[in-house]
Amino acid sequence: MEQLINGGSAPVVAGAGASAAAPVAAGAGAGARNGAVRVMRWTNTTSGFMLRRMAALVSDGSRPDKVFKDKDVNFVAKALKLFCGEVVSPTQVYNHLRKWRQKWARVSKLKDLSGAVWDDQAHAIMLEQEHYLGHCKDHPKDAEFLNYPIRFYTEMEAIFANAMATGKFALGSGEALGQNQADSVGAKADAASPKRKKGNFSEEEMLMLTNLLDAMNNVANALMETRPAHVDANLYLAVMEMSGFSEEALIVASTFLLDNKAQGRGFVNMSDAHRALWLRTFLTKNYYV
Structure with a gap:
C-alpha cells in the first residue's frame, strides 16, 4: 500500500495484500496473548x-510527492518502540498522524483569522489581548494555538503544508490520513453491504469529531476544572521582564504558568533570583535552554 499524506486529491493504493495484513496478524496475536490490545498513550x-x-x-528529498509506503510507517513504528520501549503498531502511527493533520488544519484556519498576526520566529498566532480572551471564550479549543509558540509547527509544516496551501488534501476530508490497517480485518463485512456508502464528512465535522474524542478521553480533567479561571494580573510582566532569556522561551514559560494557576501564583510571589532559578530549571526540562 502507498498512501498520499499530502499533495494529491486521492490516495494511491498498490499492493494492499499481504503487506497490509501482516501488521494486523501480528497485532492480533499479541492481543490474544495479552488478553487485550494495548492502548498507546x-x-x-x-x-x-x-x-x-x-x-x-x-x-530528505526522497519523497517529493509526499508518498509514504508501508515500510516507511513500519520503520517509524519500530524506531518509536526502540525510543520509548513501548510496542507501537503501524496503525497507531497512522491514526496519530491523522490527529496531527487535524491540528494543522485548525492552525491553517486560525492564521487567516481577522486581526491575527503571524510571528514567524516564534511560530505563534498572536491576537490582541481583548480579541484573544473573546475568541477563547467562544472557542476554548483554539487556546492551545493562540498567543504562544505552536508545538511541532515546523514538523507539521514539513509534512502537511503544501496540501493546505493549495486547499487540497491527500484524502477526502472524511477519510483517514493513512489506511487504518485494522480495517482490513472487516473488509469482508464491508463487502457484504455494497449499498452502504462511506460517510463524506467535511473538515469541520472531522475536527468536531476529533475534539469530541479528546473530550471523552479527558472527561475527568474537565470535571475538575469547574471553577472560573483566575489569572494573576502581574504574572505576564513577572515572566516577560526577566532578563537573560529569549522572548520565545519566556512566552512558553508564561503559557505554562497560565495553565497551572498554583505555580503561576507561586512564581509571582518569588524573589527575582528564585524566578530566574525556576525559569532555568523549567526551560532546561523543556529543551529551550
Missing part, C-alpha cells in the same frame, strides 16, 4: 519523535 515526547521522523522522510 502518546506524550509530547513520543509525538515529537514520530513527527520528526515523518518530516525527515519528506525533507
Whole structure:
C-alpha cells in the first residue's frame, strides 16, 4: 500500500495484500496473548519523535510527492518502540498522524483569522489581548494555538503544508490520513453491504469529531476544572521582564504558568533570583535552554 499524506486529491493504493495484513496478524496475536490490545498513550515526547521522523522522510528529498509506503510507517513504528520501549503498531502511527493533520488544519484556519498576526520566529498566532480572551471564550479549543509558540509547527509544516496551501488534501476530508490497517480485518463485512456508502464528512465535522474524542478521553480533567479561571494580573510582566532569556522561551514559560494557576501564583510571589532559578530549571526540562 502507498498512501498520499499530502499533495494529491486521492490516495494511491498498490499492493494492499499481504503487506497490509501482516501488521494486523501480528497485532492480533499479541492481543490474544495479552488478553487485550494495548492502548498507546502518546506524550509530547513520543509525538515529537514520530513527527520528526515523518518530516525527515519528506525533507530528505526522497519523497517529493509526499508518498509514504508501508515500510516507511513500519520503520517509524519500530524506531518509536526502540525510543520509548513501548510496542507501537503501524496503525497507531497512522491514526496519530491523522490527529496531527487535524491540528494543522485548525492552525491553517486560525492564521487567516481577522486581526491575527503571524510571528514567524516564534511560530505563534498572536491576537490582541481583548480579541484573544473573546475568541477563547467562544472557542476554548483554539487556546492551545493562540498567543504562544505552536508545538511541532515546523514538523507539521514539513509534512502537511503544501496540501493546505493549495486547499487540497491527500484524502477526502472524511477519510483517514493513512489506511487504518485494522480495517482490513472487516473488509469482508464491508463487502457484504455494497449499498452502504462511506460517510463524506467535511473538515469541520472531522475536527468536531476529533475534539469530541479528546473530550471523552479527558472527561475527568474537565470535571475538575469547574471553577472560573483566575489569572494573576502581574504574572505576564513577572515572566516577560526577566532578563537573560529569549522572548520565545519566556512566552512558553508564561503559557505554562497560565495553565497551572498554583505555580503561576507561586512564581509571582518569588524573589527575582528564585524566578530566574525556576525559569532555568523549567526551560532546561523543556529543551529551550
